[in-house]
Amino acid sequence: MTTWRTEGIVLRVRDLGEADRLVTLYTKEQGKLNATARGARRIRNRLLSPTQVFTHGRYLIFQGKNLHNIGQAEIIHSRQALREDLEKMAYASYVTELVDALTAEEDPTDTLFPLLASTLAWGEEGRFAVAVRAFEIRLMRELGYEPELYSCLNCRGELQERIFFTERGGTLCPSCVGQFPGSNTLSRGTWELMKRLLEWDLSRLSILHPAANNIEEMRRLMRKYVDFRLEYPLKSLDFLETLQVLPPAEQPSGGEKDER
Ligand SMILES: [Zn+2]
Structure with missing residues (x-):
């Protein structure tokens, strides 16, 4: 055997x-x-x-x-901390469900394991809000859906002052955005954040402290981009989004606190 x-x-x-x-x-x-x-x-x-x-x-x-x-x-x-805190559990469930949904059995890639391991480690330390965004964009790259972030996905032209993002996986110029219904504007700050989360060495990401509005904008854009590649909706997403719409006073405090 x-x-x-x-x-x-x-x-x-x-x-x-x-x-x-x-x-x-x-x-x-x-x-x-x-x-x-x-x-x-x-x-x-x-x-x-x-x-x-x-x-x-x-x-x-x-x-x-x-x-x-x-x-x-x-x-x-x-x-253990990921199973004891509601918010951490919701994030960790999303990360593991996404890997389960988008990978085939016994079809390894070299970099997915360390990415998954470090995302859960950061999450345990209360850094899921940033770690999950890095995880999503890198996972898409590992699976062959790397987003174009340096030129227009459609005409390959240089990006202009105003940048747009399509769920098909990349940035668009103002002349091409009309051909991609459902695209969103992409702010400079969020564009910089996406490039860093995709390109920086994983060990350096812990020094990033992005603004809440850039994290929120990226969350919305990544949601559409990931959804575009999924064959069925993820159960864990509903749970996660339910937690995120609660007013701050009612949110579990586990995000920053060490409960061990
Ligand atoms: Zn273009």
């Missing part, structure tokens, strides 16, 4: 039978894979904690005919 060890992040967990779990992992070497964890819902089972959603761990996988099995598992980062 073929077995292998891999580092992975739990994207999704479903109950299987009386005490088992069906776990969707995004692994460093094989990309997304589904595996059963036998007995993982029993209270003293050693697979119970390492197969919780958002956990980053090391897994021993036994290759099966139809489904793989998780033989052993150890936690690298539990990401």
